Amino acid sequence: MTKTLLSIIFIFIFIVTHISPTITKAVDPDEFLQDPKLELRARKISKNIRCLVCQNQSIDGSSATLAKDLRILIRNKIKKGYTNDEIYTFLTDRYGDFILLKPSFKLSTSALWSLPFIFLIFGIFVIFQLNKKSKKIIK
Amino acid sequence: MKKKLSIFPSILFFLILLSFFYLLISDRNPSKLPSTFIDKPAPIFKAKTLFDNDTFISTEEFGQETTLVNFFATWCKPCIEELIFLKKLSNKNELKIIGVNYKDNSNKTIKWLKKLGNPYSKVVIDSNALIGIDWGVYGIPETFIVNSKGIIKYRLVGPITEKNYDEFYVKIKESEK
Structure with a gap:
């Protein structure tokens, strides 16, 4: 049952990613x-x-x-x-x-390109800080 | 103090997120793009005119008086509605209206204008959309206000209607200031 379901999902993904884009050309x-x-x-x-x-x-x-x-x-x-x-x-x-x-990439689009990286660095910083705090509590 | 400092980046993060959401929901219509030609000279082009098959040279037409450049087609339904307001503007004798017949059948357009009334001083044929592309047109009808110095001051995407007529007329007046 699971195998059949998996193969249906696989076929669906294959059609969506490989066949339909060529149809819509x-x-x-x-x-x-x-x-x-x-x-x-x-x-x-x-x-x-x-x-x-x-x-x-x-x-x-x-x-x-x-x-x-x-x-x-x-x-x-x-x-x-x-x-x-x-x-x-x-x-x-x-x-x-x-x-x-x-x-x-130019001055007017710099925010568009740089913000994802800023958010990523911010995310890493937050995770790092939280990790530090939880380690302190465990100690 | 340390606690306060640690809260600061989170506040900053949420402020950035809020400003993004504000930009998303604020008065922005992604279907109406701003023209890159505002405050720039009108693009130069040569084309054939509809009624007399003459050569239209844009440099001879723009830069003398306020001119409206209206991209229209007979297959465009809003263009029929708009015609009433273009005639209203043309009757004021304050400006010149140039029509650009976009991707259309010339014979059909001549009949169409004779039947519904012609507000244009000249109609230019743009059968392959090249003039349209040169002016950054992406939907019909579109109207550009070119002032007496030949500078594009405003672009209206969509038809001139009863609702926006007064506002559009103000834009025409403002184009010469």
């Missing part, structure tokens, strides 16, 4: 670049660009019209010889940092 075959290397670059950039209509999805997986337009724009810029940084700058100049799913 929204890139149309006519959008593909002929050069596989350039196409890979386009896909990599698209995966880091937020779909502003659906917001919690990248343009790579979104079927929204704006997402498609941005995918085409990225591919056209790649074909014209733009670098990845130039494409990101073009998009953030027009839509702000919000368009990046993984924002770059």
Whole structure:
């Protein structure tokens, strides 16, 4: 019984993590670049660009019209010889940092990047202090 | 004293958490993004005009008087509602309204404007959304207020309605200050 349940859970996790993302891919075959290397670059950039209509999805997986337009724009810029940084700058100049799913590290985003580490250090400090106190009580 | 000191980091931690929650629930609408173009010159573009197939050169159009740049489409229902208020603004003869026909069928748009009334002094065709992307547009309708110096002063995401008309008109007036 447990074995069957475990295998069902395993199959479910496998489908969710491996199969469904490929099903939801929204890139149309006519959008593909002929050069596989350039196409890979386009896909990599698209995966880091937020779909502003659906917001919690990248343009790579979104079927929204704006997402498609941005995918085409990225591919056209790649074909014209733009670098990845130039494409990101073009998009953030027009839509702000919000368009990046993984924002770059700069003064305005420093709190976003550093706070998790500050919280982690704070957590370790609290655990350390509590541990010290409990040791004292035991003694 | 030592006890008080040990409480201090916890208070600080909760204060940071509270400020995060405040930012989450405060008057913030994640569906309405601020424009990166506010207080910056309007993007330059060239395009074909809808009625006379002429070439529209933005540098010749902006920077003379207050101009509204309205991105619209016939397939966008709120754009129909908005048309009444655009006409109201156009009738005041205080500003120029440029329409950007976003991803639409030109013949259909001509018929649509003839039927419902045309508030635009010029309509530009943006069939592949390139002008829209250049202006950071992500939803239709969107309206930009460009002042007489060619600087973008305000962006409205969504239609001009009865509810926001007065506020929007104030923004137009303020754009020249």
